[in-house]
Amino acid sequence: xxxxxxxxxxxxxxxxxxxxxxxxxxxxxxxxxxxxxxxxxxxxxxxxxxxxxxxxxxxxxxxxxxxxxxxxxxxxxxxxxxxxxxxxxxxxxxxxxxxxxxxxxxxxxxxxxxxxxxxxxxxxxxxxxxxxxxxxxxxxxxxxxxxxxxxxxxxx
Numbered sequence: 001x002x003x004x005x006x007x008x009x010x011x012x013x014x015x016x017x018x019x020x021x022x023x024x025x026x027x028x029x030x031x032x033x034x035x036x037x038x039x040x041x042x043x044x045x046x047x048x049x050x051x052x053x054x055x056x057x058x059x060x061x062x063x064x065x066x067x068x069x070x071x072x073x074x075x076x077x078x079x080x081x082x083x084x085x086x087x088x089x090x091x092x093x094x095x096x097x098x099x100x101x102x103x104x105x106x107x108x109x110x111x112x113x114x115x116x117x118x119x120x121x122x123x124x125x126x127x128x129x130x131x132x133x134x135x136x137x138x139x140x141x142x143x144x145x146x147x148x149x150x151x152x153x154x155x156x
Contacts, residue, residue, distance in 0.1 A: 001044055003092035018091065025087045032080035033057070040111045042085045042095035050111055050118075053081050103127040112147070114140045121148060 004017060029036055037051040055074045088095060099109045099120065106124035117132025117140055128148075132140045 001089055004090055005092050021087050021091055025084055025091075028080045028083045028087065032077045032084070035077055035081065036084060037081040039085065039095050040097065040099060042089070044086065044089060049082065049085070050113065051081060051085075053078050101125060101127055114144050114147075116140060119144050 004014060004021070007014070007017075009017065032053075035054050037053045040050040040052075041048050042051065043049070053074070055071075055077060058071065058073045058077075085095060098107050099111055100107050101109050101122040101124065103122060104125040104127065106122050109120050109122045109127075111118060111120050114130070114132065116136040117130065119131065119140075120129040121127070121144075128144070130137070130141060130144060
């Protein structure tokens, strides 16, 4: 994706545009109650995003909500984090990070969403960590196992 540097603007113009984009970034952080997210993947070209947004302040008020995407406050915060990611991309910031395996040390575990949670899978040693809610765990694990069994990239 193109960034501000790709425009090859004069230094003064680039600085002005950078300041303007940073003002937008500050606004989106403020609108997300100061939250920026823990970014694993942010790829606009492939519409591939995975990030954790701290929503404990919302879930603490209604523990039965379980942070499902139906909560409008959580959805709004996540939209603001995606807008932050867009501005950071324009500013040329490298987003995302590799997640090393806690079992074998392999440098690039796969972190993916599942029904009402997420899982982390190491394609090198096969170590699997499932994070979700007990009332949906059966469906979640069945979905993960199906995905891992059908996805050649994950089982190499």
